[in-house]
Amino acid sequence: MQSNGDGLVTVAGRLGWTVSEVPRLGPGGLPCFKDMYFYATRTFPDCAFYGFVNGDILFTYDILTTLQTVYKV
Secondary structure: OOOOOHHHHHHHHHOOOOOOOOOOEOHHHOEOHHHHHHHHHHHOOOOOOOOOOOOOOOOOOOHHHHHHHHHHO
């Protein structure tokens, strides 16, 4: 994988994040979200939540507390 995002992949790996290739691209080279969700659910079957957020959305430090509360309800 060679792109301008390679530095981000390296940083993500150092933070312990899993970085994967996009499973399938649709017309115009856009990622197919359906395939991305299927990949995520197969790769991480024990996750309580699966989601997508645009890069311009910022979360506060308490996002994990919020998700844990929702999970308990």
